[in-house]
Amino acid sequence: MVQRVVILGGSFGGLHVTHALLKKRNKDLKVILVSKNSHFFWNIASVRAIVPGQIKDEDILRPIAPALARYPSSSYEFLIGEATGADFASNTVTIALKDGITSTVPYDHLVLATGANYDSEVPTPWKASNSYDEILSLLHSTATAASQANHITVAGAGATGVEVAGELAYEWGNTKQIVLLSGSSTVLGNDIAGPAAANELKKLNVTIKYNARAVSSKKLDSGKTEVTLENGETITTDLYLPTTGMSPNTSYIPAEYLLGNKTVDVDEFLRVKNTTNVWAVGDVVSKPRAGFMITQKQAASAAKNIELALQSKQPVPAKGLPVDILACAVGRGRGAGRMGSIKLPSFGVWLAKGKTLGMPMAAGYIDGSVA
Structure with missing residues (x-):
């Protein structure tokens, strides 16, 4: 049977x-x-x-x-x-x-x-939560908005937030203001790779706001977005990209x-x-x-x-x-991470992940060779 x-x-x-x-x-x-x-x-x-x-x-x-x-x-x-x-x-x-x-x-x-x-009121393309057409449209519209924005705010300083801020700043760190909001006093939580990631972001001119947890956002008539923080502070930005929840x-x-x-x-x-x-x-x-x-x-x-x-x-x-690994790309040239409790050099993380973000491995999932 x-x-x-x-x-x-x-x-x-x-x-x-x-x-x-x-x-x-x-x-x-x-x-x-x-x-x-x-x-x-x-x-x-x-x-x-x-x-x-x-x-x-x-x-x-x-x-x-x-x-x-x-x-x-x-x-x-x-x-x-x-x-x-x-x-x-x-x-x-x-x-x-x-x-x-x-x-x-x-x-x-x-x-x-x-x-x-x-789970965000602002649609983001970080997960495959929609259809093919919807994901493609969201990727394209986000890319267009990023290219046109002068001020971009990324909420959430976990791995995704660090990588998003890093990619944007690698491309536009000298011409746009990129702000990363962290809900705590560190990036990547309390992970030992956090200080290295923060240092790489600063090299790309990312402004990191600590203890700045975003709680809501609203679109203004001007087309900008007003982001409200837990402490009541507000930030007005051209493009808001949450990576939390x-x-x-x-x-x-x-x-x-x-x-x-x-x-x-x-x-x-x-x-x-x-x-x-x-x-x-x-x-x-x-x-x-x-x-x-x-x-x-x-x-x-x-x-x-x-x-x-x-x-x-x-x-x-x-x-x-066999060992827990965390690797964070920080733009197209650097990275931060660790293998177990051993910190990895920026170049090593770039070579292992940041250079291609694993794109060559996608073929193995399609043809089944990874299984």
Whole structure:
């Protein structure tokens, strides 16, 4: 009897698991990939794509359908849609398809890989939270706005905020005022790479405002944006780019399977607790934290455990990274980061990440070689 594995999410985790299972050429398995986006979005490079002329559309957004065409058509199905509900007791998920039709899809195993989005009143292109056309339009409009602005305010001094400010300042640090708002007294939280990142930003003429947490914003009649800080101070800027408030896309999952921060509660096997056949990877888990390399390791482990389950074998504990790595590009020439507790030189971070923002690796996700 053919067993059905439904994978929700066509980004790093979901596409990885899809390829890993399909490459086994198991005739008794059918993989159903559900993605809101028809294209795989290399969002790591979105911070550079808002600088005109730096990233080609076809490099940052690649179609998923051709990536699956090498497999027998009977072994997979690709649905463009969004999960709106899940019933783990009846082994079904509800999918709102692109054409407006709602479908109830049964599964033998389910993979939750729907990622996260930035919960902000201002649309940003840092995550694949919209359709292909919407993401492309947002990248283009943000790039146009950035090129026309004289004053740009980036809210949030986590990794994304640091990289956004760095990219903008590398291009325009001598001609535009780039302001980075940090809600604390550091950048990158309390990470040991924070001081190095702040130093690299200052070299690019970024103004860092510490203890300046943005709480709201409003568009003015002039076209500018007024940003209100927690202390009551306001900043008027030509372009406002928030990078805070990332939350997992788990609204379709019953609350009893979620933790207080809305992430999915999983066991050591990446199986959702109190289930036998539901697995979760990536930003919906955020354990030990959200991160591209962490998601890649989780996807490999989840795929392995699904293979074992299909053979009626016991799962094995998920394997994580041997050492936690943080790498922050700061523009197209510098970077800051660490490997475990060891600080990395700026040039090393640039070579490993900042030079290309991992763009050459996108091909491996499309052709399945990473899985």
